[in-house]
Amino acid sequence: AQGARAAGVKVRLLQKVSQVSPGTRPQVRLANGASLGSDLVIGADGLHSKVREALNGTTAPFFTRQVAWRATIPNLTGRGPEARVHMGPMRHVVSYPLRDSTLLNIVAVQEKAAWAAESWTQKDDPMALHAAFADFGPEVRAMLDAVQDVHLWGLFRHPVAPVWQGGNLVILGDAAHPTLPFMAQGASMALEDGWILCDELNRAPDVSEALARYQTRREARVRRVVEAANRNAWKYHLSFPPLRWAAHGALRAGGAIAPTRMMRQFDWLYGHDVTQAPA
Ligand SMILES: Cc1cc2nc3c(=O)[nH]c(=O)nc-3n(C[C@H](O)[C@H](O)[C@H](O)COP(=O)(O)OP(=O)(O)OC[C@H]3O[C@@H](n4cnc5c(N)ncnc54)[C@H](O)[C@@H]3O)c2cc1C
Structure with missing residues (x-):
């Protein structure tokens, strides 16, 4: 982190990484054919991480038979800073304010045999969301009536990656330990990882020791959170x-x-x- 501060950080937008190779000077290959070398590559590249693939190979996740719709609506009722959970058989809805309470974020989960892609970008018809929660109470129905644009996300269970670092590559956040959203901790864990990784890089005498210590310091906690999230779904969805x-x-x-x-x-x-x- 100190080195980055001294040297300045160059941000390159819209670069798609196609492959990463470990080594004394790991290489990052871009989809446009360019290749970049660096002393250290930190893979904060999420669920479909290329850096996790370089360290662990590919693993097949399994579909949990649950899908999540995600949408934001204007916070017209002036809801304060609290999260609400509405539960019903095989379904639940979580809502909470965002952006100084000007918006409400909605995550609506349903158990469903039909497969949905594990993607941030797959859109769905708001009517499908309305239909799935049509028998919920007036508060939920009013929120869903205001939804104009909705994304659908298949919920998959992934193992925590066994290998987080090696050959001057390291992973953090969803790249290392994707979680089901039932403890609402995925982003928090990514931030915690970032803090510990930075702490170890600042204090350890060499990079490989820092990376190994980072995994040791983080692994037990993230496994506990991921397992708690795996156990939580059934409590919400009792039929x-x-x-x-x-x-x-x-x-x-x-x-x-x-x-x-x-x-x-x-x-x-x-x-x-x-x-x-x-x-
Ligand atoms: C339905 C649902 C609800 C959730 N609710 C919560 C919640 O309430 N609270 C919470 O804390 N977490 C929640 N999460 C989880 C949270 O969104 C993730 O854990 C978090 O975003 C992970 O952060 P990340 O930085 O590791 O990865 P991401 O946020 O996925 O960021 C990865 C980045 O890498 C980029 N990238 C990926 N591949 C490449 C490539 N090949 N080349 C270049 N760039 C690439 C992506 O474009 C993206 O910008 C939820 C998740 C889901 C699915």
């Missing part, structure tokens, strides 16, 4: 009515009567301060 009433009733009562105690179970997650994590 058998008595079980659903009991579980959702307990959640509602816990949230109203003892919200602090209910949240304490997540202290390991939300109470974690990466800047204070032992080196």
Whole structure:
């Protein structure tokens, strides 16, 4: 990080990486045929990471039979800074304000046998979203009525990459540990990774030791978060009515009567301060 500050950082937009090769001076090949050499390549290139592929080969994820619609709408009701979860059999909707509460972000998940691509860019018809949640209450229906533009995302389970670094390549965020969205922690984990990687590069005597220490410091925590997200979906989507009433009733009562105690179970997650994590 200090080196980058001293040398200045050059940002090249719209460059598609087609291949990455490890080595004393790793190479990044671009789709336009150009090739770049560097002392260190940090792969923050998400779910379909080329750097993960160079370190681990390809692995086949499996479709969880769940799809997520994502949309933003104007926050016309003036909702404050809180997240809301609406649950129903085999479906749930999470909504929360964005951009100084001018927008609401909506993530609506449904269990579905039909396959959907794992892509940020696949669009869907807003009517399909309305139809999937037509029997939800008026608050959800009003939000979905305001959706004009919606993306559909197939939810896949990926293993945490066994190898995060080697040959002056390193991965972070979704490139290393893609997660289902049921703990809402994917972006947070990417930020935490970035902080620890920077800390290790600043303190370790050489790059390969810094990269190895980075993986050691991060791996147990991200595995715990990914596993918690894998376990969470069924709680939201209970179909058998008595079980659903009991579980959702307990959640509602816990949230109203003892919200602090209910949240304490997540202290390991939300109470974690990466800047204070032992080196
Ligand atoms: C439905 C859903 C809901 C979610 N909700 C939440 C939430 O509430 N909270 C939360 O914290 N997280 C959430 N996440 C997860 C979060 O979006 C990701 O974990 C996070 O974006 C990962 O950040 P990243 O920087 O590792 O990768 P990305 O954000 O995917 O960034 C990767 C970047 O690399 C670029 N790239 C990829 N391949 C190439 C290439 N070959 N050449 C050049 N550039 C390339 C991409 O264009 C992109 O800009 C959700 C995810 C989903 C699917």
